[in-house]
Amino acid sequence: MAPIAVGDAVVGYEGSACIAVPWAANDALPADRPVTVASDAPPEAIAMRLETSPTHGRLFAFDPAQADGIGAPIPRPTEGEPAAPTDAGVLCYQPNLRFFHGVDTFSYALVDADGDRIGAAAQVDLRVADVPGETVSWQVASAVTAVAGDRSATVAWSGDPSSTYVVTPYRDGMPQASTTIVAERGATFSGLDNGVAYTFSVQDVLGLCVNGSCGPSQSAAPAVATPAAATTVSLAAPRAPIRYGERLAVEVAVAVSSGVLPTATAVAVAVSGPGGMLASTCEAPLGADGEGGCEVDGLHAGAYDLEGRWPSPSAAFGDGLGVLSGVVVQPAPLRVIARDASRAVGAPDPPLDAVVEGFVAGDGLDRLDGSLRCTTPADASSPPGRYPITCAGVSSPDYAIAFEAGTLTVTAPEPGGGGGGADGDSEGDGRDRPDDGGGRAGDRSAGGDPGSGGADGRANGAPGAGGGSADGGEAAGGAGAPGRTAAARLERTFGGRLVVRRGAVRIGCRLRGAPLRRCVVALEGADGAPIGRGRSAAHGGARGVAVTVRLRQAALRRLLADPAGQRARLRIVARARGGARTARMTVPIRLLAARQTLSGPRAAIFEPDTARPTAAGRRWLESLARRAVGVRRVVCAGHVASVAGPRETPFSLALARDRAVAACAILRAAGLTAPATETPRGKRNPRASDRTARGRALNRRATVTLIR
Known part of the structure; x- marks a missing residue:
């Protein structure tokens, strides 16, 4: 610890021969450094040297052997020699003999054995009272406060604004360098250590309390502050x-x-x-x-x-x-899409409902307020045509709901036939043409004369006799001259989803009850726009044929970009041989790509040099998992930016694999349960040039391949 000189305040009386000044009593002096300048003093010895002398008196060494305590005079600063008191740490102050009373001051510094000053000088204030025998003490400033700052503290107090104050900080009970404040009641101490508690005492060096009458200020407590960084x-x-x-x-x-x-x-x-x-x-x-x-x-x-x-x-x-x-x-976007439907003229409406797309966070219809209702303006008397199906009745503060209309198709009976069935595929009832019967094919047959329809829907009968059966919408029947072929019906040979392979789909076209001559298949988008068409002819009395429908390029591009596929309508027209009439079928389907590789948004999917996804990357992967349909297998490929050149490194491959694993993990967590494979692509197949920050961000990515 370095020695520190701390100021003092001493009280005496007018005419005193020696007012003792214990200047070293509150100084910070190491125990292993003696206060002396004797000729045999060790190099670490400390002495006191005057910096300024008192104006109204003189200083002497304190000598307890003398009756008045006065020893050798202390050299003045101009003489340049350190003092060597006999009783180290105590001086005698003798006021002038002209009965001086008031305040006198002097300052001193600590010096080493070579006379070099140690630290800052300290001031000693001397109060000389003019009434012998009075009880005299120093007044203490009141209401001391300390406010901590960053490596600093601001101290304030109450007292006489014209007085002089000595402010002393203490750290761990040890006094630090004092500051004398004249005609002010505040001071800021800087250079303190943050996190250390400092105690600040304030002393009014001009205020004098006589016979204990000095007011409440002498009982003020010191203030404590702990500086801290903002x-x-x-x-x-x-x-x-x-x-x-x-x-x-x-x-x-x-x-x-x-x-x-x-x-x-x-x-x-x-x-x-x-x-x-x-x-x-x-x-x-x-x-x-x-x-x-x-x-x-x-x-x-x-x-x-x-x-x-x-x-x-x-x-x-x-x-x-x-x-x-x-x-x-x-609010999240939500689509309520009315399902398309069809019926014959005069038939009741089929059940009208809707598909809801866009639920998030595991929500379902129960998350919506109200009840979903779908209606159409068509009624039993409406003529053939297309009528809108609209849905309404639900709302939610968390969803921005868009209602999309569907279409109700009301069909008329074809020439020579009666009213069609509810699905638009049933044949006529035979009342318009005596040699062409009809009905609803099925398990039960109905007819009149010998040769009426059998259980499989084929019927032969007398001229003009009607016959038929019902099996849920696939119609065939027979009437007319014995031995004539009955009308044909299309069989549905596919489900509600068709997988597009190499830009095309194959549709099975098969007739029931008659050999097939030719089949035409057309694909329409949800908006009715054509997206593909194909035809095929049957040979040798075959009842079925495969028709290849190749998609238009624009429709194929849209399909490859959407993991949910594309909604479409499939129209099939089949013509039978031997005079049987044309059979038709229209069904809604969903087209899915057999294999599609998705690259995500035009933004970084991962943070630099890590496999931690960005917010945009996580949103894309979770959305892909929720929207993907009919997936059998998933391949996640990780990519990195090639800042150090195109050559692969162990770090680039390891980072690419980590990104592939992270991408597949997010897909699984979001609900995509298909088996997944992770593969590192490294610096191969960059999405953009790595010469720019934008390009490097685009290459911090993962691609996802969906296989159906």
């Missing part, structure tokens, strides 16, 4: 509003005004909704640079305020608080 917490959220069902990515940064930020700390983020109600929380661990982040999920649509708190782990730093207001969560 801490700033910043919060950031995506500029673009997020949607319901998406995670809110919060970025935090903590900075301190001085010192080094402690490691292994975190910011507690609280998200509050309307009315200040707590909606969610997350904890953002901080890196060595003071930055970090966390994600919040489960937020409903609305506006939110974020508050980040950094609890300081050390007294050297203040607690940090950051606020971010006006973070908006928008």
Whole structure:
């Protein structure tokens, strides 16, 4: 510890021969450094040297052997020699003999054995009273306060504004360098250590209390302050509003005004909704640079305020608080799509319903308010044509619902036939042509004369006799002259999904009850626009044939970009041989690509040099998992930017594999259960040039291949 000289305040009386001044009593002096300048003093010895002399008196060494205590005179500063009191640490002050009373001062410094000053000088204030026998003491300033800052403290007190004050800080009970304040009642101490408690005492060196009458100021307690570095917490959220069902990515940064930020700390983020109600929380661990982040999920649509708190782990730093207001969560888009339907003229409407697409966060119809209802303006008397099917009746604050109309097709009976069945594929009833019967094919036959229809729907009978059966919509029947072939019906040979391979689909076209002559197949989009067409002729009395329909390029591009496939309508027209009439079929289907590779948004999917996905990358992968239909197998391929050149390195391949694994993990977590394979693509097949920051961001990605 370095020696420190601390100022003193001494009281005496007018005419005294020796007023003792214990100058070393409150100095910080190491025990192993004696206060002496004897000729045999060791090199570490300390002495006191006057810097300024008193104006109204003289200083002597204190000699207890003398009756008046006066020893050798202390050299004045101009004489340049250190004092050598016989009783180290005590001086005698003798006021002038002209009965001086009032305040006198002098200053001194500590010097080593070579006469070099150690530290700053200290001032001694001397109060000489003019009434012998009075009880005299120094007055203490009142209401002392100390406010901590960054490596500093501001001390204030109450007292006489014209007086002189000595302010002394103490650290661990040891006095530090004092400061004399004239005609002020405040001071700022800088250069303090953060996290250390300092005690500040304030002494009024001109205030004198006589016979105990000095007011309440002499009982004031010292003030304590612990300096700490100021801490700033910043919060950031995506500029673009997020949607319901998406995670809110919060970025935090903590900075301190001085010192080094402690490691292994975190910011507690609280998200509050309307009315200040707590909606969610997350904890953002901080890196060595003071930055970090966390994600919040489960937020409903609305506006939110974020508050980040950094609890300081050390007294050297203040607690940090950051606020971010006006973070908006928008409703998620939801599509209510009315299903297309058809019926014959005069028949009742089939059940009308809708498909709902876009639910997130595991929601279903029960998440919507109200009841879904679908209606059409067509009634039993409506003529043949196309009528809209509209749906309504549901709402939700978390969804922006778009209602899309469907189409009800009302069909008329074809020439020579009666009214069709409810599915638009049944044949006539035979009342218009005596030699062409009809009905509803099925398990039970109905007829009159010998040769009426059998259980398989084929019928022969007398001229003009009707015959038929019912099996749920596939019609065949027979009537007319004995031995004539009955009308033909199309069989459905496919399901509701068709897989497009090499740009085309193959449709089975098969007739029941007659040999096939020719089959024409047309594909239409959901908007009615043609997207593909094919035809094929049958030979040798075959009842079925395969028709290849090649998709148009624009439709194929749209299909390859959508994991959910494309809604379409399939129209089949088949003509039979031997005079039987044409059979038709129209059904809604969904087209799916047999193999499609998706590259995601035009943005970075992963953070630099890590397999941690960005917010945009996570949203894309989760959306892909929710929308993918009919997937048998998934292949996730990881890619990296080639900043150091195109040559592969162990790091680039390992990072690419980690990104592939991370992508597949997000797909599985979002509900895609198909078997998955992870493969590292490294620097191969870059999406953009790595010469720009934008290009490198696009190459921090993963591709997902869906196989059906």
